Amino acid sequence: MTYCVGLRLDRGLVFMSDTRTNAGVDNISKYRKMFTWNVPGERTFVLMTAGNLATTQTLVSLLEERTKAPEDRNPSILEVPSMFEAARLVGRTLRDVIRESAPGNEPSAQSAFRATIILGGQIKGSEPRLFMIYPEGNFVEACDETPFFQIGETKYGRPILVRAYEPDMTFEAAVKLMMVSFDSTIKANLSVGMPLDMLLYETDSLDIKAQRRIEEDDPYYTLISENWGEALKFAFGSLPDYKL
Template sequence: MTYCVGLLLDEGMVLLSDTRTNAGLDNIATYRKMFVFEEPGERVITILTAGSLSVTQTALARLREAIEQPEANEETSIMRAPTMLKVAEIIGNTLASVRQDIEHKMNAAKVSVSASMIVAGQRKGGTMRLFLVYPEGNFIEATEDTPFLQIGEHKYGKPILDRVVRVATTLEDAQKAVLLSMDSTLRSNLSVGMPLDLAVIARDECRVTMRRRIEKDDPQFAQMSQDWSEALCQGFSKITL
C-alpha cells in the first residue's frame, strides 16, 4: 500500500508520501511516489501516487511523453494547460486510459488494477489548487472546509489531521501534522514504509520551496516521533475517566 497526503492552506501546500510498494508480502520495494513538474516561478505541479505501480508508472510516463512531444499543446501537456483544472483533467484522462489498457490485459487473470493520485499545483497568476484524482479519472478538490486530501492507507493518519489541520494552519505546523499523521500510519501498518518525501509549495511562488527526503534513520524524524509518543502518553495520563 501507500500513504500520501496533501494540504491546501492559506500559506501554501504541504505534500507527503511514503515510498513502499509491495506485491504480496514478500516482494517489497522502495519507489518514489512524489513527482514534480516545474518551471520555477511560472508553474509547479506535484503528483502523488497510490495503487498499482504498473498503472502509476505508465501514467507518469505518458504525461512526460506528452510534455516532451513537439506538438505538445494546451490540451495534451500539463505544462501548457491553461488552468490547474485542465491539468487535473489531463491527468485524470491519462490515469483512466492507462488503467483501462492494463485492466484489459489483466482480464484473463481476473485481477483488477487501480490507482489514484493527488495533484497539487499553481501556475503564475492562477489559483493554487489541490485535487484527488480517482481511478476512473474523475476528481474532487480540497476546499476551505476540507483542506486536506489523502490517498492509500489513509485511516490511521486521519484523526490527527481532523484535529489540528485548518486552512489557517502555518506551513511549519502543517509539516508537523503530516509527519505525525504518517508516523501513526507507519506504526499501525506494515505496507507503508520509510523513506518519506516531503514537499512544500509556498503560495504564489509557483515552485517547490522546500523538498526533503526523510530516510529511515533520520534523527530529526525519530526524535519527533518519540516526542509525540511521549506527548500522547503524558496527555493520556492526565485524562480522567
C-alpha cells in the same frame, strides 16, 4: 499499499508521501510516489500516486513524454491553461491507462489496475489548487470544508489531521502535523514505510524551493516519533479512570 497526503494552507500547499510498495510480506520494495513538473515563474505541479504500481508508472511516463514530444503528441501538462484542465488531463490519462491494461477492457478486470492520484500546484495568474483524482478519471477539489486529501492507507493518520489542522498554520507546524500522521500510520501498518518525500509549495512562488527526503534516522522525525508516543501516554494517564 502506500500513504500520501496533500494539505492546503493559507500560505500554500504541503505534500508528503512514503516510498514503500508491498506485493506480499516477502516482496517489499521502495519506489518514489511524488513527481513534479516545474517551469519557474510560470507553473508548478506536484503529483502523488497510490494503487497499482504499473498503472502509476505508466501514467507518469505518459505525462512526462508529452512534455518532450512533438506537437502531434500533445496535450502536455506544461501547456494546459488552468489547474482544472491539468486535473482533467491527468484524469483522462489515468482512465485510459487502466482501460488499456485490463484484459478485454472488462470493468471487472480493471479493479486490479486501479490507482488514485493527488495533484496540486499553481499556474501563473490563478490560485494554488489541490485535487484528488479517481480511477474513473473524475476528481474533486480541496476546499475550506475539505482542506486535505489522503490516498492509500488513510485511516491511521487521519485523526491527527482532523483534530490539529488549521488553515493559518505555518509550514513548520504543518510538517510537524504531517510527521505525526505518517508516524502513526507507519507504526500501525507494515505496508507503509520510510523514507518519506516532502515538498512545500508557497503561494505565488511558482517554483519548487523546499523539497527533501526524510530518512528513517532523520533526527527531527525520530524526535517527533518518540515525543508523540510519550505525549499520548501522558494524555491517556491524565484522563479520569472509569468508575466501576
